[in-house]
Amino acid sequence: YEFSLQTPRRSGPAIPLIGTKDELDVTSLLEKAIADKTAAYELREHDVVRVTKCEIREKDGLAVFLVSRRDEAAATQVFEHGDTGALWKPDVGPKQAPALSAHLFVRLAPIAGPNVKHRAIMEEVPGLGRTYLQFVINKVLRNFEYEYEDKKGKPKTSYTMLRLAGIPSESLAEALKGGAIKYVELVRDAQVDGLDMAGLIPHPQRMRLSLKNEKNPLDIVGRVKEWALARDWKNVRVQVETADDRTKVVELSREADAADILFVRSEVVETKDHLEVCTDEINGELVTLAAARFKSDDNW
Numbered sequence: 001y002e003f004s005l006q007t008p009r010r011s012g013p014a015i016p017l018i019g020t021k022d023e024l025d026v027t028s029l030l031e032k033a034i035a036d037k038t039a040a041y042e043l044r045e046h047d048v049v050r051v052t053k054c055e056i057r058e059k060d061g062l063a064v065f066l067v068s069r070r071d072e073a074a075a076t077q078v079f080e081h082g083d084t085g086a087l088w089k090p091d092v093g094p095k096q097a098p099a100l101s102a103h104l105f106v107r108l109a110p111i112a113g114p115n116v117k118h119r120a121i122m123e124e125v126p127g128l129g130r131t132y133l134q135f136v137i138n139k140v141l142r143n144f145e146y147e148y149e150d151k152k153g154k155p156k157t158s159y160t161m162l163r164l165a166g167i168p169s170e171s172l173a174e175a176l177k178g179g180a181i182k183y184v185e186l187v188r189d190a191q192v193d194g195l196d197m198a199g200l201i202p203h204p205q206r207m208r209l210s211l212k213n214e215k216n217p218l219d220i221v222g223r224v225k226e227w228a229l230a231r232d233w234k235n236v237r238v239q240v241e242t243a244d245d246r247t248k249v250v251e252l253s254r255e256a257d258a259a260d261i262l263f264v265r266s267e268v269v270e271t272k273d274h275l276e277v278c279t280d281e282i283n284g285e286l287v288t289l290a291a292a293r294f295k296s297d298d299n300w
Contacts, residue, residue: 001120001121002111002120002165003017004162005160007158012158017063017118024144024146027063029140029144030054030065039051039137039139041132041135041139043069044203047071048070048071049067049133049136050136051133051136052066052101054066056108057287060288060291061109061294062287063105063106064106065105065106065133066104067102067136068099068100068102068128069128070098070099071097071099077089099277099278100127100277101125102133103123103283103290105287105291119300121290121293121294122164126249138162141160141162142161145158166264178242180240180241181218181239182210184221184237185208186206186207186209186228186233186235187204187206187233187234188204189234190204191205237249238252269289
């Protein structure tokens with residue numbers, strides 16, 4: 001990704017990722033919010049994404065953000081004994097819920113140019129994408145307004161926003177060479193007109209359509225998308241299995257043609273040690289792997 005810091009409508013300068021001794025910066029604001037437990041965003045009731053760590057690794061030339069998500073509505077895992085087949089479900093308390101986490105690595109050295117941009121790599125974890133992390137960080141940054149002088153010397157106020165822009169790789173059409181579309185999922189707000197909602201919490205409606213073994217899957221996806229958007233389905237998502245056995249879920253915008261949708265560039269890496277589904281400690285192996293990829297701009 002490109003980790004871009006900007007202001008709304010280019011109103012004044014953005015604060016930097018890391019400032020000088022007396023200069024306010026993004027990492028300082030995040031560290032304070034983490035300590036205050038306000039670096040969090042509630043997606044829906046009891047489903048919370050939060051930034052749990054923000055560390056500067058000067059030796060490795062990067063900043064590391066650790067983000068987690070806990071969801072009380074998520075299913076608790078059930079375990080089966082390998083010999084007896086007996087099932088066991090953990091005893092989960094009322095305040096405990098399944099959780100997962102992901103790392104975001106940001107290179108400290110900015111990209112040359114007029115705007116504040118940095119190279120960034122995010123650990124790909126289903127259910128915890130860049131949008132959620134962006135929401136949390138922007139919630140923190142939006143609460144801090146500062147003064148600046150416009151071109152006429154008049155005092156104005158502004159705030160900084162983060163935009164994580166994916167660096168494109170291959171298109172959906174290219175990914176299907178040797179791959180396949182597994183399903184199309186439609187999502188919209190719950191239709192509850194006329195229902196007394198006292199004591200109820202509505203959840204989004206979802207419909208999943210599996211594709212048969214067809215020669216022209218993109219034509220089918222286009223047909224589904226046209227039908228869905230005309231019937232108030234807000235989101236159309238496609239799950240693709242690529243030729244290298246990776247699974248991608250891509251959201252189709254209202255305007256874009258399905259064949260031209262681009263994937264964010266990604267790469268499979270191997271670690272010596274097992275990675276936990278959720279952790280509150282930054283993983284040293286992933287830090288080393290990210291630092292190695294930041295050393296050269298050739299592959300960006």
